[in-house]
Amino acid sequence: MLKLKLKNILFLLAYALPNTLLSFGIVYIINNVLAGNEAFLKDYMGIVFLAIVVYTYLLNIAFQKRLNEFSFHMLYENEKKIFDKVLTAPLMKLEKYGSKRFFTAVEDLRTFSFLPFTITHTVNSILMLILCLAYMFTLSIVSAFIVIGLIIMVAGCYFLVINTMSRQVGKLRTYNENYFQYVDDVMKGFKELKLSFFRRENLMNRFLVPNRNEARDLDFRINYIFLSINLISQYGLYFVIAVILFLLPSIGLLPRENVIAYVVMILFSSGPINNLINLQQMYTRFRVANSRLRKFMEDFDISGTGAIVKPAAFSDDFQSLKYQDICFSYQTDSAEASFALGPIDLEIQQGEVIFIIGGNGSGKSTFINILTGLYAPTEGQLLLNGAVEKDNREKVQQLISAVFTDNHLFSHNYEDYEIENNETYRELLAVMELDKIVSGEKDEAARRRFSKGQSKRMSLIFALLEKKPILVLDEWAADQDPHFRKFFYEVLIPKLKREGKTIIAVTHDDAYFHHADRIIKFDYGLIVKDVQVSSAERHTESLWA
Ligand SMILES: Nc1ncnc2c1ncn2[C@@H]1O[C@H](COP(=O)(O)OP(=O)(O)OP(=O)(O)O)[C@@H](O)[C@H]1O
DSSP states (O other): OOOOHHHHHHHHHHHHHHHHHHHHHHHHHHHHTTTTGGGSSSSHHHHHHHHHHHHHHHHHHHHHHHHHHHHHHHHHHHHHHHHHHHHHHHHHHHHHOOHHHHHHHHHHHHHGGGGGHHHHHHHHHHHHHHHHHHHHHHHOOHHHHHHHHHHHHHHHHHHHHHHHHHHHHHHEEEEEEEEHHHHHHHHHHHHHHHHHHHHHHIIIIIIIIIHHHHHHHHHHHHHHHHHHHHHHHHHHHHHHHHHHIIIHHHHSSSSSGGGGHHHHHHHHHHHHHHHHHHHHHHHHHHHHHHHHHHHHHEEEOOOOOOOOOOOOOOOOOEEEEEEEEEEOOOOOOSSSSEEEEEEEEEEEEEOOEEEEEETTTTSSSHHHHHTTTOOOSEEEEEEETTETTTTTHHHHHEEEEEEEETOOSSSSOOSSSTTOOHHHHHHHHHTOOTTSSSSSOOOGGGGSSSOOOHHHHHHHHHHHHTSSSEHHHHHHHSSHHHHHHHHIIIIIIHHHHTTEEEEEOOOOOOOGGGGEEEOOOOOEEEEEEEEEEEEHHHHHHHOOO
């Protein structure tokens, strides 16, 4: 976000004051040479003139360098900060605000790449204008007041219009946010759209077209108004020159010999005035982008720090995990009652194979998010190895590797292990029957396009390479073919159990329930059954009842 510190303002002034004085010196010499002033027609004046030009040029270069450094530093640092905020934000926040906020924040930030240009032109223009006006005062106070009055009148009109523009620019951004949502729908739902004429037609005609039409009209209106204002500035200049040429001398307010100087001053100040007017558009965009970025940072802020903190070192000695009176409910903006989980009382022992079952919407995935520490319970406590500690949630995360239903294979290796020359990786590829699909051990080979079932197997390989004691799987087998599903329940799970893994798997595969040590059934956010499979509870029908 843009924050100007006193240091920056002083730096701006240290550059702008000499630069403007020298630029004004250039104007002053031109003016006096044009007026035939003897003192300015000397030979050395050309050298002075050139020297000033070269000096101001070098001064500008040096300033531009610093300004660019400042702006791009701000831009790139904030890009990192936005990532940091998102990565440290709780899952609930990301689910609430959605990924489009992330995209628009990145886009808003890009607006600031125009900052160096805008600041240079603004500062130079303001100071140049002040000097030109001051010079006019030395020639005729009354005429200078009249000219200032005219300029203020035109400027007043601008500011009035521009103030109303800021809201319009914000509205345009909202249209664009929705537009990105449609882009997302087209990209992610391309196949579904291809299969249905009505879906395509409705997306296009009921959503995209009205959105784009309204955005186009608004964009056109905003640009048209900005453009009209700019034209007024150009034609307003002729009006002011006409007043100087014809009105002020005839009513005796401006001596004839000062008319040229006045016109030259007006012509020279018209550039800065035009700049200031044109830049209004940029100021409005900066203001909107800045307040949206601030809102983004506030929304994604967590306890003010917002930095990715390495969790405290913790032995991965795991014996038990106990959830006591755990409650959780979604915070929704709608008036509808939100889903509530709990109270949950559950103890998980090291080495157990637990299957979580239950109907759709019964709360299995919500519980998995609590279990993996992604959601913070609203009530209750978590005991790790029998102890209640305030950072237990972070510690549990260090013990768990997981494959979620919507698994994602990252484009790069962000892990703390390598897969090249990794014997375990090689073995796991063979176990998961992927050794013929993934050619070679290079990292890129593991990040190719996979079928859904293969991608889940790949995610499981990555989860196992983490070598954490607890493995959480959310409907992992649902995408596997019958052969591999059987292999998963009958061979892989027992093998992992023998190796000491604690496995918690959400599943609907009742044919394999007997491979669990324990089955926990959810219904309406509550554990309604918690049975040891070794006991008489072998009939899956009774579990579904
Ligand atoms: N982010 C959310 N915000 C609000 N409500 C949610 C959210 N995610 C899930 N829910 C609600 O919580 C309830 C439980 O959902 P959950 O995903 O835990 O069910 P599930 O048992 O995993 O279902 P399934 O077998 O269909 O995957 C549902 O009624 C769902 O609408």
